[in-house]
Amino acid sequence: MDKSTMPAPFSSHHDWYTSTLSSLSSTDGIAATHLYTYRHVLDGFSAVLSKSQLDQVEKMSGYIATYPETFGHLHTTHTPRFIGLKKHAGLWPAARFGDDMIIGIVDTGIWPESESFKDHGMPPVPKRWRGACEIGTAFNISNCNRKLIGARSFSKSLKESGKIISEHDYDSPRDFFGHGTHTSSTAAGSQVQGAEFFGYAKGAATGMAPQARLAMYKVLFVNDTYESAASDTLAGIDQAIEDGVDLMSLSLGFDETTYTHNPISLGAFTAMEKGIFVACSAGNSGPDAYSIFNGAPWITTVGAGTIDRDYVALVTLGKGITTFKGKSVYPENLFISGVPLYYGQGDKSKEICDHQSLDPKDVSGKIVFCAFTNDSDPYDQRIEVNRTGAAAAIFATDSPQSLDPYEFSFPFVAISPNDGEKVKEYFASTKQPTADIKFQITILGAKPAPQVADFSSRGPAPLSPWILKPDIMAPGVDVLAAWAPNVPFAQVGNNRLSSDYILLSGTSMSSPHLVGIAALLKSAHRDWSPAAIRSAIMTTADVVDNTNGVITDMATGKPGTPLDYGAGHVNPNKALDPGLIYDIKVDDYTNFLCALNYTRQQMVAITRRLNYSCECATLDLNYPSFIVILDNTNTTSYTFKRVLTNVANSKAVYMAAVSAPAGMKISIEPSLLSFDGKGSTAEFSLTVEVDLEGYGMQQSYIGNYGYLTWYEVKGKHVVRSPIVSAYAPQPQQS
Known part of the structure; x- marks a missing residue:
């Protein structure tokens, strides 16, 4: 209503509205019912009206507009629903919602009072846990519970480097910035009713693995910017391994020079060796090619996509x-x-x-x-x-x-x-x-979704272009999750506004989604290695959006490629039962490093092994994806060798099918694989030949791709891997 037209006799517009409603005639004898008078959000009221009463209101002086009632339903932060997680079917109940899993988050700290970290109904802390809740500025032991079972802070090197931690930040596990709180609740937050961001995205917020435990390792602090010293980061990863985490997520990155100079690559290698799954953000340097961070093959590198x-x-x-x-x-x-x-x-x-x-x-x-x-x-x-x-x-x-x-x-x-x-x-x-x-x-239900976020970093990976990166895409745009309420995030005019939950975008948001899903898979399959978990996620990923079209790239509006989204968008329920997996052992990664011509010093720094052999050096890891690096000739050919492991509980036969674009010829030998039972393996070779001259392709050409798909004969399993050809810079070999 236009309250400036309110007649003089009324002392308030509420009186005007109620008087107006009482004056309405009714054909069925039922009077109009006043519900609410709005004093701030709009000038008007809500009421129950018949059609004839509505017609009368619309003809009155001061009337502006009418909006029919709509009905909302309780939702999660929506990403669990978007990726298919359900309470009574699929991965959530099979994994008991991540029960007994411990996720280490290496980030900016945590706001322990958030409702997302309440431990109502959770069983005692696993006896195998060796971690602790450190005392520090505005943080004490009582801030931990059966959900947040550990919290530590690492700032020694940062301070010793002359970086002065801001007086506003906490030299403790407490989160000043909010980023670590957001990522933690995304991965494993408890269910919270009534979460919202100033009226948007209302619903019940929950993490991917709501019954999993959390341990925070704060390594990022406010100084001139938000920075983390490499040695502090490495110390945080090291402590997480010591404490007994099952999985780790890191939504930060360091310059990609060599793996020996990157604390995340170094720490993640040890974590992998001890069976700890590590997910990392791919970086926010898209849409440029070769912009991947955290591209080591023993890390699961996660790109960001939109939701519906x-x-x-x-x-x-x-x-x-x-x-x-x-x-x-x-x-x-x-x-x-x-x-x-x-x-x-x-x-x-x-x-x-x-x-x-x-x-x-x-x-x-x-x-x-x-x-x-x-x-x-x-x-x-x-x-x-x-x-x-x-x-x-x-x-x-x-x-x-x-x-x-x-x-x-x-x-x-x-x-x-x-x-x-x-x-x-x-x-x-x-x-x-x-x-x-x-x-x-x-x-x-917005369409199309998912799309590749324009900021999400793209492959090939600068250090190891022979491994297709990113591995997978997960939700990373406008994700609702917990926040540190001491940090204003929104603004109206000159008024800065705080909220317990905010919408945030970045591959920082996609990595905790993925690690939470990995926690569910690890809970359901305790014997799976980190590589097995990654393989299950990759080979069951979705490559079409909710319009049944190819996943598009926000930056161009055109169809994306596996260099943008990896194997596709994560589908957790399918990953629960992948049929076959591509497993990788520690020695395989060592052979990969040998093939990079790393020096003895570099090899020892990464593997911590004084005695190792490089007799089997190869760049061809048993990876669930394939990428051919093109040279300066018109035709490039490469043969990959792979081993598949049956993780289903029965014998099986699989038949291969390939799809190849113009200019790419793909052959596979053998095209039929038989598996005796769970744990049995079978080998195959895949040869890719790319003819640039025959199809008029130029040196700038990048990202032509096809797929290898294994179909279970008389069965339900489908195991798909992307096959990509691309030019890439040579990695630095210092």
């Missing part, structure tokens, strides 16, 4: 002439109605709302529309429009999904260039253009 949940505002031009949605995460339940629309057409600088291009006299109190051009930038536009005192803004952009929730400190909505053209057409056809914008809308 969007946060939008509804834009209506005029009196319902045109309605469309755009991205917005403005943290208020705001409805702006009938506001004049401003568009500085004819002046290019005003069209795109460049710095100092708008006059406050022209736009104050209006909705400003900023058209799309190749030069437009929503970040700069937001600053400019906010400066002028406008009521709100509509920005046309080709990359609305790249806007982070914290950027919506001003009420604006980002729409597509096509919808931007509709705004132009409406403005040109109307003397007094107006618009409505309704904020704080969450949409489920």
